[in-house]
Amino acid sequence: MGQLTGGDPSLLRRINSAVVLHALRATDAATLTEITRVTGLSRPTVEGVVEGLIEAGLVVEKAADDSVARRQGRPARRFRFRAEAGHLLGLDIGAHRVAALLADLDGRVMGATTKDVDEAAGADERLDKVRTAVVELLRRAGVARGSLRAVGVATPGIVEADGTVRLGAALPGWTGLRLGERLSRSFKCPVLVENDANAAAVAEHWKGSATESDDVVFVLAGLSPGAGSLIGGKLHRGFGGAAGEIGALHMLGREATPETLLSTTDEPLRPLDERAVAAVFAQAREGDERALEAVERFIQRLVHDVAALVLALDPELVVVGGWAAGLDGVLEPLRRELSRYCLRPPNVALSLLGEAAVATGALRLALDHVEEQLFAVEGTVTGRR
C-alpha cells in the first residue's frame, strides 16, 4: 500500500489509520519500523497515526519482554491492536431458545449464554428473555454495555434491510415486528438483523464446515426447514430477502402435511411441536415400526427439499444444520438422492457449529460492520454487503 498524497487531509488520515490498524490486527505486536515496512507509509506518518490510535484507545504499547530488555538494553517499542477496546454481541432469537455470544474486536468469543423460551411466548416476552440473557452475559464477562460496538441478531423469517420482520410465521407476534428498532432501544451501537439460516451460512463459512468453499447452501433442518446461500462468498438474500425460505417446498403438488408425515397413527400428529416429534423419534429408536416409517418419510422430505435447492443453485457444498441434522442417517440418504437427481452433485457435510451456528453468524455480521467502520480503506472495504 503506497502513501497517498494530496486530497482531503482528514480522509487521508483516516485511510492511513485504517491501513496501520489493519497491519497491527494481523500480528501480535509490531515496532514502528515494522509498521513502516508493511504499510509503505513514511516513519513520521506512522508515528502520527499510531499516536492518534493510542489516544482513541485502539492501540497500546506492549510491555517489553523482560529478558529481551535485559539482553538488549533498551528494545524498540512495540504496539498492538486493543481488541478489548470494544465488544460485539451475536444474538439468536429462536422458537424455543434465545442465545447470545459476546466477543472482542477480533471476534474472539468471550462468553455465551442461552435461555429457554416457551414456543408460544409473544414478542415482548421473547425480547425480555433476550435482554436478560445479554445482561447476564455482560455481567459475567465484566464488560460494560457502553463498550458494545455492534449487535448482530438472527431470527427466523424474512427480514427487511431496516431490521423489520416482514414475515415470521415460526414465532408468535413476529410478523411485522420492528425487531431492529425494538432492540436498538437497549443498545447505543448499531443493531443488525438477519434471517437465521442466512446467518448460519455465514457462520459455517467463517469457522465451520464451509471455510474452504465460497458456494454454499446451508440448510437449517427442522420441522419447517430454511436455507441460506453464499454465492461467490457473498450472502444471497434474494430480491426481497426471501431466498431459501423453503418452508412450502415440500407441499408443492403433495397432499401430505407434516402432521400426517410424522404421525404414527391414522390421525394427524397434533399439536405438531418438537416435543411430539421427539417422541416419534424416540419410538423409532426403540424399533417401533410405524415410527420408523414416519422418520423415514421425514428424512425423505428433507432430502427432497435439499435436492430442489441444489438443482436451482448448484452449490459446491451443502451444509446441514438445525436439530434434524442430528438424526441418524440424514447424510447417507442425502448423498444418495443428490447423486440420483442432480446432474452435478455437491459435497455434503454436517454443520460443525451445531446449535451455535446462528448466534455465531449474527456475531460475524456485527464484526463485519465494525470492520467496515474501523478498517475500511476506500476500494478495499472488508465486509459482506
Place this chain on the structure above:
Amino acid sequence: MGQLTGGDPSLLRRINSAVVLHALRATDAATLTEITRVTGLSRPTVEGVVEGLIEAGLVVEKAADDSVARRQGRPARRFRFRAEAGHLLGLDIGAHRVAALLADLDGRVMGATTKDVDEAAGADERLDKVRTAVVELLRRAGVARGSLRAVGVATPGIVEADGTVRLGAALPGWTGLRLGERLSRSFKCPVLVENDANAAAVAEHWKGSATESDDVVFVLAGLSPGAGSLIGGKLHRGFGGAAGEIGALHMLGREATPETLLSTTDEPLRPLDERAVAAVFAQAREGDERALEAVERFIQRLVHDVAALVLALDPELVVVGGWAAGLDGVLEPLRRELSRYCLRPPNVALSLLGEAAVATGALRLALDHVEEQLFAVEGTVTGRR
C-alpha cells in the same frame, strides 16, 4: 474520465482508444471538440487516437450533411463508430432446430435463419446443419466469414468454461462433446458456448421481458424444463455450471413420470416426443376430457418447478419461455400457485423473444466478448464474467 499520465505508454494508448470508442459508440457521430469534452482527454490525444482508430477501420469520418455545409461554409469534421467493421453470430443448437442470428458490432440484427433437425440426429449431422445455416446467413447478408469477431453458441446441457458439454441428455451424442472446439474449426474468431436457458435469461434482460429487472429467473418450459438466473444483473451459473438444470425437480418424491403425466390412456405415452405431446394438446383443445386432465397435470408440474426455483432464489421476476409457455393458461395458475406457496411472490411474465430468445442470448454473449476486447478500460470492463 481524466487523462492518464505515466506508466506503460502502449497500455495508455489502448485505454484512451477504448475511452474514445466508447464515447463514439454512444452517439451517431461527434466532432473532435465533442469527443475532447466528453472524454476529458486533450485535443492532441484525441486527434492521435481517432487517427489510429480510422487506420484500424473502427472509425470513419462521416460525410457532412449538405445543407449544413452550405449554411456554414466548412463545418467541423464528424466521426462515427463503424459498427459494420465486424460482425457477430448467435447460434441456438436445439433438439429440433438450429437457429442463427447475424449482427453488427452494435448488436443490431442483420439477418436470421433456422433449420429443422431430426430429434434423433447425431452430433455430426447437427453440427453440419449449423454450418449450413451459417453459410446461408452470411451469403444472404453479404458478410464475409473473415468479418466475424465472435460467435456465441447456446445449447441444452451443462457447459464447461472451455465449451465442452459436460452433460447434455437432450441431444444424442452431446454429452462430452467438445462443442466449442468443434465449432472453432469453422471460425477464426472466438467461439463462446453457454447453456440455452442461461442464454435466454441474458436475452430477455437485454431486449425482452426482463429489461427492467436484474434479479430474474427464466424458465425454458418444455418436456424437461431448464432455467437460467440473473442475480444482480449477472448470470448465476452455479459452482459447476449446473444451476437451473431442474430436469429432475418434478421427480423428487413422486412416482409420476412425464410419460404417465401426459398420457390420455392407462398406458404411458411412448415415445414421449413433442409430436405426441402436441397431439395431446390438440385433443385437449377439442375438449377431450382425459387430454384436458393430462394438460392440467403438465401445467401443475411446471408451476411447481417454477415455485421451487422461486423459493430457492427469490427473484424479482420470473419469465416463462420455451414452447410450453404458449399453452393456454400457464400464466394464471403460475401466479396463483406462486402467491400460495411463496412468502414473497415475484412478478411473472411471458417471454417477449419467444423462439428467438436462445439465439439472441448467444448473440449477446458474443457482443459482450467483443465489447470486452474493444471497449474495456481497466476497472470498467463491460461484460458478463
